[in-house]
Amino acid sequence: MTDMRTETVSLSGHGAYRALSLRRQAILLMLTVGLCAAFVGDIATGPARYGLGEVVRTLVAPAEADAQMRVIVWSIRMPSALMAMVVGMALAIGGAQMQTILNNPLASPFTLGISSGASFGAALALAFGVALIPMAGDYIVAANAFVMAMATACLIHLASLRRGASIQTIVLLGIALVFSFNTALAIIQYFAADQAAAAIVFWTMGSLTKATWPKLAITALAVALTLPVFLRRRWQLTALRLGEARAASFGIPVRRLRLETLILVSLLSAIPVAFVGTIGFIGLVGPHIARMMVGEDQRFLLPASALTGALIMSLSSVLAKIAVPGAVLPIGIVTAAIGLPVFLYLILKGGKEIW
Amino acid sequence: MVVLSTDRLGARFGSRQVLRDVTLPPCHGGEVVAVIGPNAAGKSTLFRRIAAILPGPGDCRLEGVHDSDRAVAYMPQDQTGTAVLTVFESVLLARKQVSGWRLAAADLMEVDRALTALEIGDLANEIISELSGGQRQLVGLAQCLVREPQVLLLDEPTSALDMHRQLEAMRRVRNLAQDTGMLVLIALHDLNLALKFADKVAILSGGTLHDFGPAGEVLTPENLAATFRIRARVEPCSQGKPHLIVDDAI
Numbered sequence: 130m131t132d133m134r135t136e137t138v139s140l141s142g143h144g145a146y147r148a149l150s151l152r153r154q155a156i157l158l159m160l161t162v163g164l165c166a167a168f169v170g171d172i173a174t175g176p177a178r179y180g181l182g183e184v185v186r187t188l189v190a191p192a193e194a195d196a197q198m199r200v201i202v203w204s205i206r207m208p209s210a211l212m213a214m215v216v217g218m219a220l221a222i223g224g225a226q227m228q229t230i231l232n233n234p235l236a237s238p239f240t241l242g243i244s245s246g247a248s249f250g251a252a253l254a255l256a257f258g259v260a261l262i263p264m265a266g267d268y269i270v271a272a273n274a275f276v277m278a279m280a281t282a283c284l285i286h287l288a289s290l291r292r293g294a295s296i297q298t299i300v301l302l303g304i305a306l307v308f309s310f311n312t313a314l315a316i317i318q319y320f321a322a323d324q325a326a327a328a329i330v331f332w333t334m335g336s337l338t339k340a341t342w343p344k345l346a347i348t349a350l351a352v353a354l355t356l357p358v359f360l361r362r363r364w365q366l367t368a369l370r371l372g373e374a375r376a377a378s379f380g381i382p383v384r385r386l387r388l389e390t391l392i393l394v395s396l397l398s399a400i401p402v403a404f405v406g407t408i409g410f411i412g413l414v415g416p417h418i419a420r421m422m423v424g425e426d427q428r429f430l431l432p433a434s435a436l437t438g439a440l441i442m443s444l445s446s447v448l449a450k451i452a453v454p455g456a457v458l459p460i461g462i463v464t465a466a467i468g469l470p471v472f473l474y475l476i477l478k479g480g481k482e483i484w
Numbered sequence: 485m486v487v488l489s490t491d492r493l494g495a496r497f498g499s500r501q502v503l504r505d506v507t508l509p510p511c512h513g514g515e516v517v518a519v520i521g522p523n524a525a526g527k528s529t530l531f532r533r534i535a536a537i538l539p540g541p542g543d544c545r546l547e548g549v550h551d552s553d554r555a556v557a558y559m560p561q562d563q564t565g566t567a568v569l570t571v572f573e574s575v576l577l578a579r580k581q582v583s584g585w586r587l588a589a590a591d592l593m594e595v596d597r598a599l600t601a602l603e604i605g606d607l608a609n610e611i612i613s614e615l616s617g618g619q620r621q622l623v624g625l626a627q628c629l630v631r632e633p634q635v636l637l638l639d640e641p642t643s644a645l646d647m648h649r650q651l652e653a654m655r656r657v658r659n660l661a662q663d664t665g666m667l668v669l670i671a672l673h674d675l676n677l678a679l680k681f682a683d684k685v686a687i688l689s690g691g692t693l694h695d696f697g698p699a700g701e702v703l704t705p706e707n708l709a710a711t712f713r714i715r716a717r718v719e720p721c722s723q724g725k726p727h728l729i730v731d732d733a734i
Contacts, residue, residue, distance in 0.1 A: 142599060142608050143592035146572050149609075232566075364580040370567035371574060371612075374560040375624070377537045379581040380553070425568045 153429040156422050160436035164214065167443035171210040172202055174450045212340035213446040213460070214439040215348045216401040217411055221438020222352065223398040224412025225419065225430060226359060229366055230387045230394075231296050232373075237412035238398030241285060241299075242306030243278045244409065247402040248333045249310045249317075250277030255328045256321035270332065271344070275403035281306055282395030286388060335406035335461030337446060344404040351400045355393045356431065362386065363427035370425050408461045410468025411438050418471070441467065485513040486548045486555070486634040486667050488534070493542035495529045503529045503540065503691045511684065513548070513634065513665040516658055518672050518682035518699070522712050525688040527671040531558055531637040534669070549634060554582040557633035561640050563620040565613055571623050572608040575599065578627035598630040602656065617644030622653070629660075636660075638670040642677065650674070654681045675728045679703055679718065687711050700726060709734055 173184045179198065187194040187202045194202070220238060227236040238244050250273035253259040258269075265272035288294055288302050314333070318326045359366065365386055368376045377383050398412065415438035416430070422437075423429035445463040452458055489510045495503040503526045511517050519527050532538040535558035549555040567574070575595045580587070599605045604622050607615065612623060621644050628636055638657070642650040658681050661668045672678050678685055678699060685702040687694040689711040695702050700718070708716045713734045721727040 142572060142596035142605060145609050146570075146576070146592060146595075149570070361585065364577060364585060367569070368577045368581065370565065370569065371577065372562060372565045374562040375565070375627070378535065378558040378560050379578055379627075381581065420568060424570075424573070426573060 150429075153423045153426075153433075157429065157432055157436065160433060160440060164436055164440045164443065167440055167447065168210055168214060171213060171443045171446045172206045174447050175201070175206060176455075177201065208342055208345055209337040209340040210443070210446065212337055212345050212348065212405065213442040215345060215352060216337075216405055216408065217415065217438035217440070217442030218435040219348060219352050219397050219401045219438075220408060220412040221415030221419070221434040221441075222356065222359070222431060223394045224438075225416035225434040226366070226390055226394045227412070228416055229369055229427075230390045231299060232369070233296060233300050234417070235413070236300060236303075238278075238394075238402065239407075239409045239412055240307065241281075241303030242310060243281050243395065243398045244402050244407045245307045245310035245314070246281030247274035247278040247399065248329075248407050249313050250274045251332050251403075251406070252314050252317045252321075252329045253277075255332060256317050256325045271403040274406075275399050278399030278402055279395060281310075282391070282399065286391055286395075289388065289391065331459065332406045333461070334459030335408040335464070336459045337405055337449075338457065339405055348401050348404060351397055352435075355397050356435070358393060359390070359427065359431055362390075363431070366390065367425055367427045367430075406459075406461060408442075408464050410464050410472065411441055414468045414471050415441055485665055486546065487512055488547075488635055488667055488669075489545050490534065491543040491545065493530065493533050493540065493544060495526075495533050495538050495540035501691060502526055503533060505542070506530055506688070506691075506693045508686060508693065509696055511667055511669070513667045514661055515683040516661050516668045516670060516681055517684045517686060518670055518678035519686045519688060520672055520675060520678055521688035521694070525711070526691040527688055528561060528639050529691070530688065531639050531669065531671065534558075534635075535637055546635065554631050554633060556635045556637065557628035557631045558637040559624045559628045559639060559641055561643070563617070563624050563644075567613055569612050570609050571599070571604070571612055571615070571626075574612045574623060575626045575630050579630040582631050594630050594632070595626075598626040601629060601660075602626050618646065618649055621645060625653070634666055636666055636668045638668065640671050640673065643673065650677065657681070675703060675708075675716075679726055679728055703728060 169181055169184050173179045173181055183198065184202060187198055191199050191203060224237040227238070227241065228234055250261060251270045253261070254270045254273040260269050260273065261276040262272040284306070285299055285302060289299050318329055321329065365381050368379055368381055369383070369386070373383050416434045419430055419433035419437045423433045441464065445460050445467060449458040449460050449463045452463070487510050490506055490508040493503060493506040494501070519530065521527055529538065533540055534544050535556050537558065546555055572595055575598055576591060579591050579594055599608055602622050602625055604619070604626065607619060612620065615623065621641050625638070625641055642653055645653055654677055657668055657670065660666055682699050684697060685699045686696045687702060687707055694711050695707050703718055705717050708714055715731040715734055716728055718726050718728050
């Protein structure tokens with residue numbers, strides 16, 4: 130932020146603001162280019178590795194590509210590569226908005242218990258075959274995870290509606306929910322059969338191998354439906370960061386805005402977790418990196434968070450495939466391995482500038 | 485010209501009645517009305533009721549308003565925050581709450597104008613959370629002005645300013661009211677500022693309106709003793725201007 134300021138200080142008022150906006154647009158462009166490169170890299174890596182040029186040619190002109198490569202690129206790797214991007218977008222946008230409405234830098238689907246709730250729901254299905262939505266069929270695990278994630282979000286909503294409930298109350302409730310669900314999960318694992326316990330462990334690590342076109346479509350739809358709503362309310366949401374009193378003084382219905390945003394964010398967080406399992410740190414680190422690059426203005430923060438989240442997920446997907454030869458690591462392990470040090474770095478080096 | 489009056493305005497926090505039957509006589513555009521009173525007298529609550537931020541019984545009447553959405557601007561006491569926003573952005577945010585969701589060149593010009601009017605144009609690119617308390621108060625004032633209100637509610641806007649800036653800020657507010665026909669209600673703790681700059685004074689005590697009228701008529705030893713629990717008097721200073729002298733607490 131300091132560099133940004135010294136760069137523009139010589140310009141006056143709105144001239145400097147325009148320069149700042151252009152700089153932010155350039156950052157968004159660079160993130161988009163980086164994401165495209167990571168996406169191609171994600172498709173190129175796997176048990177059979179391809180050159181980036183080959184992959185691009187197959188993507189641009191599939192009819193001219195080798196049949197085997199066409200199947201691998203378009204039918205096998207494309208859904209998981211796209212899923213990585215869309216899940217990263219959804220979690221990062223969700224995290225950015227949670228941090229905004231709760232005015233807390235540690236808020237994310239992961240830290241508020243939504244991911245833990247989903248894991249608990251999934252474990253019920255994997256260990257005991259309990260279906261929270263009858264007739265869920267092959268989607269029993271995802272359906273259970275979704276129901277529990279939304280139930281957790283509803284619990285947080287109800288708590289926020291209580292008279293005198295502060296933002297700190299909500300965050301502490303989220304932490305209590307994380308511990309409660311983790312305890313319940315441990316109990317389920319203890320009583321579950323060995324095979325089921327292993328399945329639960331694998332699910333909670335998150336994996337893109339579960340990606341399919343229908344799951345991808347539903348997740349993308351959640352992003353496509355919620356992002357325009359957030360962008361429409363960008364001035365109000367940004368004003369929330371000035372504090373509740375000042376936002377209210379601008380005529381913003383703070384409580385209603387917070388509640389409606391929390392509902393949309395819950396949806397945005399529950400769907401990806403239901404489909405790919407628990408993926409931590411994206412919703413926490415993605416928005417922080419985006420905020421360091423483009424500031425709080427939601428016109429830039431939202432797309433920057435989405436692009437940063439997608440970029441981290443795509444790079445994590447590549448790392449998951451190349452870190453251990455012959456094996457694909459669960460992506461949740463990789464995001465945690467990348468996210469935790471980045472998060473610690475942010476706290477220790479950049480904390481004062483961010484918060 | 486805008487005219488504001490209230491009729492039995494009230495507010496309650498849980499079981500606690502914090503504002504009761506406050507009926508302000510008509511206050512006219514171009515006037516500065518100081519709202520004074522001891523701590524917890526209900527000054528902020530009155531402003532929040534007038535700004536329609538708090539629900540409660542009673543009516544607030546506004547006549548001569550051009551645009552009801554932007555007629556009243558309220559500057560709260562609390563100017564803290566951790567946002568990574570520049571001063572220019574934060575003032576623009578206030579403007580964008582009342583001027584549609586697309587950013588227009590006129591919005592940027594208005595922000596420039598507000599910052600220039602308060603002589604804080606040099607802070608435009610500073611991060612708001614890194615400013616001093618006094619600078620934040622000036623930014624808060626700019627956030628109000630940029631909305632082009634007809635009624636301005638300022639909740640202790642000088643509490644973090646040094647003496648020079650207090651006088652400067654009050655003079656600016658005074659000129660603003662006279663030049664633009666804006667009605668300014670300003671909560672103050674410094675009674676001499678009220679005496680010097682306000683056309684009228686409203687004294688609140690225990691959530692009710694104790695007295696209302698021209699400063700010279702309202703700031704009497706009896707009123708000050710009854711509401712502030714101080715022994716005080718107004719006497720002409722060496723320049724012949726009225727000055728409040730506080731002798732002791734009662």
